[in-house]
Amino acid sequence: MKKEVQKESIAERTRVYIDAHPSVKDCISKDLINYSSLARLIMRDLNISNEEAVMIACRRYAVKLGRQDHENEILRVLRNSRLELKTKICIVTAKNDWTVLHRLEAIFKKLLNEKSIMQVIQGTQAITIIADEKLKAEVVNSVGPENVVKTRMNLVEISVKSPERISETSGVFAYLANNLADGGINVLESVSVFTDTIFIVDADDMMQAYSILSKCIESAEKMNPED
Structure with a gap:
């Protein structure tokens, strides 16, 4: 139970980090990101040691962002x-x-x-x-x-x-x-x-x-x- 709570906490911190970096968020939504490099960056900046949890959080958030095509709407x-x-x-x-x-x-x-x-x-x-x-x-x-x-x-x-x-x-x-x-x-x-x-x-x-x-x-x- 404790382990599951920790994963949820890392997932939330990862989403907050991505939202705070528009350039990273934009690359994720366009599938232009190297998730291993991004996970290491987030781990370093947020002082997180669980790379697997960060990777999972990044990929799950990428699926959500992939459904949103705000840039095309803006350009229209x-x-x-x-x-x-x-x-x-x-x-x-x-x-x-x-x-x-x-x-x-x-x-x-x-x-x-x-x-x-x-x-x-x-x-x-x-x-x-x-x-x-x-x-x-x-x-x-x-x-x-x-x-x-x-x-x-x-x-x-x-x-x-x-x-x-x-x-x-x-x-x-x-x-x-x-x-x-x-x-x-x-x-x-x-x-x-x-x-x-x-x-x-x-x-x-x-x-x-x-x-x-x-x-x-x-x-x-x-x-x-x-x-």
Whole structure:
């Protein structure tokens, strides 16, 4: 009985390890992994001595992952997506206070009338306001300079505009974000709004980030229609 409990514990730790390493998980789902090498890696990193138990856990999890083809579903969404780029974007970070939210209400009404766009993200410690640089002074004055924690200028907003089925497809945001990270892009802020997946990057990273996202869409467009 004790031995069986130990195996279950190793199996769970193995699954958690694989889930925490997306590149390994992706190779497993595509049957591109050497399970002996993977088992030795997991044994070393998790300080496990039972190679057989780790091997069994890896292979069982591989069967489960093999039934899931998230990447093809993601590519089906991206092949019908397009990019939009906006320069001269700023980020104003303010204190997370109800007075700040109340003050933002007035500027929201004004921007709606002017058909301008501003995104607001509320976290536990701060409120992030993403807007056109020309609105920076107005945003700061609206929330109150005393409530502003930080401002960042000379940023770029890259939006991936996708079809509505993105809302029913898991992993699209992660797929794009991972590709940006692999390309060395530091995403300053990101937000997903219905069919829009938005990344804010420094202007110096604009061309590289746009190129990476373009290649994601181009590779999706090369899929066979029946895929």
